[in-house]
Amino acid sequence: MSRGIRQVQTATAASLGDMTLRYRDGRVALDAITLTFAVGEQVAIIGPSGAGKTSLLHVLACALRPTSGTLAVLGTAHPWNTTTATLHALRKRIFLAPQMPPLPPRQRVVHTVLAGRLPQWNTWQALKSLLYPVDAPLAEAALARFRMEDKLLLRCDRLSGGERQRVGLARMLLSAAPLILLDEPVSALDPVLGLQALQTVQEEARARAATMVVSLHDVGLAHAQFQRLIGLRDGKVFFDLPSAQVTPERLADLYGMEPPDATSDAVAVDASGIKMSRCF
């Protein structure tokens, strides 16, 4: 069993070499990042707000062009040096769920979820589905895995924040992407629903042998659900360790806090102001 997994894991799904990303105004968002993600691996990215978690996911999704360094995604090295068409064909094989997924307010959930199929559909299929939803049962089944099947025909602007997040995740179930990138996928869910939703996407990734990179602000959740944790701070990789080696001291360091006393565990770190997210 472990031998089999090891063999699969020798292939690389994505890698970054000395990758630096600058914003247009010159500020450094990501600083000389070197990381490798094996095929089928599930990794969580943690770190304080503004550390560059979202930017890192966008670079992996080929949604932001690195300023320097190397990038290889799903067997394509230097995707930004290829044609726009090649780059876009690569994007079809990557699924990125943005933080608080932007869903069109007037769209019905069934279309929003089915939009996960767009990369596989041609334009005509997409237009046909707008007139009469094709594969609606599939969308309903995807929603059911997040206990949302009764919301199929509701408009997106009738959904709560947590429901919107789960619609975004249901959309992921309908994509066939072998690389899944989720930005704070459960930030608006209560702990029980959040764990359940995360487990559902993890099962799905495992079932299709997809690589998954997830940014999380809930350190306890990341610790419990992922084998490998990457700590990001000020645009740099602060640590990249098996989660067993991520000690409360390291976490306190990562978030720039006083070291916790000996009795506290990783979960306790979560309660202290980490839940701040950027606002615009």
Add this chain to the structure above:
Amino acid sequence: MLLAKPQPWHDPAWPGRVTSTVIFLLLLLPAGYITEFNPAVFFDATSLRASKQFLATFFPPAHSLEFLQLLVQSAWKTVAIATVGMVLALGMALPCSLVANRALSLSRLGRHRMGLLPAIVRAGIRWILSILRSIPELVWALLFVRAVGLGDTAGVMAIALTYGGMVGKVFLEIYEAQDTRAAEALLVNGAGRLQAFCYGTLPSCLPELLSYTVYRWECAIRSSVILGFVGAGGLGQQMELSMRMLNGGEVLSFLLVFILLVWIADRISKGLRTWID
């Protein structure tokens, strides 16, 4: 100490507001002077008498059976000119606005800057749209009356060209004023541009597009009346004849039909909006 004596407080925006209002009013004065706008002219004895005489002929509105037939026929023609012109305008505006939509640029995605060729194509289409709409439909109509002769074709083409430019530009503004993140998220996940438009942009801006289209159709009805004055068919052509013959009753009937048409367009627009919601 808890409640300090209230200090006089000044809104820092106040002086700017006063200055801009004064400047605007000062700029307005020469404009009135140049156009020789003088309200007193309305109350001049001779013009008062002339208007009174013309207005007196307005009542009762013309309503002979023969005239009503003509009225319905030319009203129908006006609606037809406006509708066909509007459909042609949409046929031009929709594809143009889709292609020129910056939010759906694949080459801009992740790079902050569009590729050179797409940028040129987009700018080119914007220029074409703005040239089309900067020439008033009346001028287009005069050109087409020269080219294809008196009649409805000239009116249809004039509306199609001017309104195509206007509708295309406003559609573009509607797309780009929306939250474009939904469409961008789909693009990032590999959806095509038309797919991203249909699933990301269209759902949120459809009501606005529809109500603007109906509003423009209403404008096209009014405009085709004016185009009728230069021989491009419809109500305008008939009304011009009545005006020339100083037949106030007929003019009033035509005006009542205009009001009715505009009211109908307004109802349609309202109905569409509630239906969409």
